[in-house]
Each structure stands twice: as structure tokens, then as C-alpha cells.
């Protein structure tokens with residue numbers, strides 16, 4: 697039997713990761729990175745579903761999670777491998793979008809350079825989560841190239857809009873892609889130790905308008921300070937989640 701790990705080339709995975717980091721895919725600007733992944737998948741003997749639809753229908757969806765970054769489109773690509781026996785469908789998936797790099801002067805290297813130091817690759821989104829996405833894709837490729845001697849189907853999906861909502865994953869689901877099990881190689885660490893978790897809470901993005909009067913104050917109150925009365929009224933877990941999110945503009 698051919699070992700599937702023999703189809704996994706660490707240099708190839710690193711090169712792919714560097715290439716992907718060099719495509720800035722800040723939330724709302726994922727088209728080029730999704731197109732590149734579609735390009736890579738098209739070289740495999742796999743079914744590809746690649747679309748870039750407007751989000752109007754998603755905004756009417758009862759599961760619409762909201763979004764923060766203005767966008768008109770949500771590009772998604774899905775690769776499909778059918779095994780040679782009936783069985784469950786397993787989905788490998790991750791998000792392509794990254795948070796904005798922020799203040800460039802705080803970076804020791806250009807954030808979208810994908811520079812390599814020793815056995816580490818640095819860049820905006822390297823950890824969260826282009827490395828995981830490329831690893832999942834490598835597994836998908838290995839299964840594609842090692843023959844179809846497995847039951848069921850393997851899906852690989854790259855989605856946009858995770859950092860501000862999860863809208864991209866909803867787009868993939870509404871595109872008809874569901875699975876019996878799903879593996880998301882999102883970096884998860886507890887107390888400094890990488891951790892495998894079996895489920896995760898969902899999230900929603902809300903736009904809340906709080907009326908009030910402007911009063912002179914130095915420095916100006918942050919959005920969180922303004923929202924404190926509202927946050928204090930949330931249930932315990934929601935309050936914790938809201939308080940732990942990165943600062944957002946709350947108008």
C-alpha cells in the first residue's frame with residue numbers, strides 16, 4: 697500500500713504558504729487568494745466548485761451572521777474527492793481572510809513578505825490561518841494523488857469573511873456543501889498549549905446604535921466604554937466574549 701504521507705512534501709507546503717501570505721487577503725479583499733487556491737485545486741483530479749456571488753441572498757438568510765467589513769461579494773472554492781466506497785463526507789475547511797496588519801512600524805518585516813527564518817514562516821495571517829488552510833489542502837492533495845482508496849467523500853473548502861462574521865462559511869453551506877464531519881485547523885491554544893477542541897461556539901456581528909449626548913472629555917471614551925452599560929446587561933458568556941474581542945468601532 698502506498699503511504700499517503702509520501703505525497704506530503706514539506707518544502708512544497710512551505711512554498712505554498714509563502715505564496716499565499718504574499719497575497720494580502722484582508723477581510724473584504726479575498727478574491728485573489730481564493731482564485732489562487734482554485735488555480736491550485738484545478739491541477740488535481742478533483743471536482744471543483746468555485747463561485748463569487750453577491751451577498752444579498754445571504755443577508756436575507758435566517759442564519760445570516762452579520763458582517764462588519766463592507767463587501768458585495770463572497771468568493772468560495774470547494775474541492776471534492778470521491779472515494780471508491782460509500783461512506784461519510786468529511787470536510788477540511790478554513791478561512792482565507794486575515795486581520796489588517798495594523799501599524800507597519802511594529803512589524804520587523806513587511807507583513808505580506810512571508811519571510812522564512814529557520815523553520816518558521818512569518819507574515820500577516822501565517823498562523824491565523826493560512827498555515828492551517830495550506831496544511832488541510834496538503835492533506836486533500838495527498839488523498840487526491842494517492843488514489844481513491846477511502847470510503848465516502850473528502851471536501852476541502854476555502855472561505856472568506858471569518859474575521860468579521862462567518863459569512864463565507866454560510867455561503868459555502870448555502871452553495872450546497874455540507875458534511876458529516878468537519879475539521880477546521882484554526883489555531884487554538886489554551887494556556888500556551890495547542891489544543892484540539894471538538895466544537896466551538898458561534899458568533900454574531902451586531903451593529904448597535906446607542907443614542908446619547910456628546911460631552912467634553914479627554915481622552916474621548918472608547919467604543920467599549922460607551923457600550924459598557926449594554927455589555928453589562930448581556931448574559932455571562934456573551935459578556936465575556938464581547939469583552940474579549942478586539943476593539944471595534946461601536947457607534
Ligand SMILES: [Zn+2]
Nearest residue numbers: 791824825882
Ligand atoms: Zn482564524
